[in-house]
Amino acid sequence: MIRRFIAERRSWILFFLFQLLILLFIAYLDPSISLSAMSYIVFLSLVLFIFFLFLRYQRETAFFKQLEERVNDLDLSSLTTSRSPFETIVEKSIIEQTEHLKQTASRNRVQMEQEKDEMLSWIHEVKTPLTALHLMIQRMEDDQLKARLTYEWLRIHLLLDQQLHQKRIPFIENDLYMEDTDIETLLFTELKTLQSWCIQKGIGFDFDLQVTHVLSDSKWLAFIIRQILTNAVKYSESSDIIIRSYLKADRTFLDITDHGRGIDSRDLSRIFDKGFTSTTVHHDQASTGMGLYLAKKAADSLHIKMSVNSKVNYRTTFTLAFPRKNEFVHIIGM
Incomplete structure (x- = not known):
């Protein structure tokens, strides 16, 4: 996380260091400005800047650390409260996307349940004429034709049974x-x-x-x-x-x-x-x-x-x- 924070603030850090170098360069060129005094000011500024970076790191990364460690589900209770305008934008976006996903998942679940019920109902309705067909096949006198039709009936029966259990497997x-x-x-x-x-x-x-x-x-x-x-x-x-x-x-x-x-x-x-x-x-x-x-x-x-x-x-x-x-x-x- 430290590397990512430095990478995120790299332009700011480089800009600040560039300013310090300019101050030293001016003190070096201008004899009226004490180079040692300017060096002392630059040193203090650098120490304060490092301390400032440390505080900002603690504050700015807390929200994103918890986002990184958060379980990727639709539960918003574990979402950290934002403390800055940019964090508020991220939080608002996550909440809106989560709500949208919940609604989509709910619609899909209802649709799947409806399709499953319709399919199960259709399979049970088909079983009735299939049973009647099997009884008719059993009454046939041509053994060769009877065997062939029984085999085809069995294939349909097994495929319907497989489809029935396929719909029940998720539950x-x-x-x-x-x-x-x-x-x-x-x-x-x-x-x-x-x-x-x-x-x-x-x-x-x-x-x-x-x-x-x-x-x-x-x-x-x-x-x-x-x-x-x-x-x-x-x-x-x-x-x-x-x-x-x-x-x-x-x-x-x-x-x-x-x-x-x-x-x-x-x-x-x-x-x-x-x-x-x-x-x-x-x-x-x-x-x-x-x-x-x-x-x-x-x-x-x-x-x-x-x-x-x-x-x-x-x-x-x-x-x-x-x-x-x-x-x-x-x-x-x-």
Whole structure:
């Protein structure tokens, strides 16, 4: 701050020093003026000027120091009261901009809430004809056409579900309900939805559930598992998906392993990024790049550590590490 203060007042300081040098120069040229007396006056002036600079530094930088240390939010209570005309201009500008930002943020929040409510309402309305369509497809006698239509119906169903949860993600903290969740029941419910797709692709499942219950939010946990299973089925052909749960270091783990196309090593660190699909399979237009991103966001809110291990054209394993029992005090406290 001292350097910035000197830089701000540099022209004033140089002007004052220049005046002192002129006085010494005049005393040097004019024999009638005592050079020693003038030097003494210049010395006293310099000492007084340094003392004056010190006082002005304390006074002029106090306001800007607090501005620099102030948290960049919309709370004006921490704003220091101005003590000079220029500080008043700065203070007035900050207050006006903050009020403008508050009004803009309030309008945007109302608009977002309205758009979210409209979108949720639309999704729920679409689910009704979608359910009716599914019942009609199930009554069809042409098995080949039935399988193809069921697959397309499932894609629409999953995309709507993804959109529904995408709108709810920003408010997930208000939607959490921690309870004893049966992983086995949850898994079979999700697999029942994917059953026709799995049969079509010749995909089976191998279970090894040593732990069947965890403390979590069943709705959001189901969404996380749904995204992982959907990806596993999508990128696998005629192979088994292995699902196992186990206890390690007082922590429950859930592994979902498929033997599909795998994930390139350079993509592993980016698969949870919003909108990221793949750097190797650019023609894969069926992927939105949102499923794993939303699953990771939900997992973080549930304090579930979500990780992936993969080898191209061999295996991909998604692991959910549930929090220990003593960590639930913090989660339930939310």
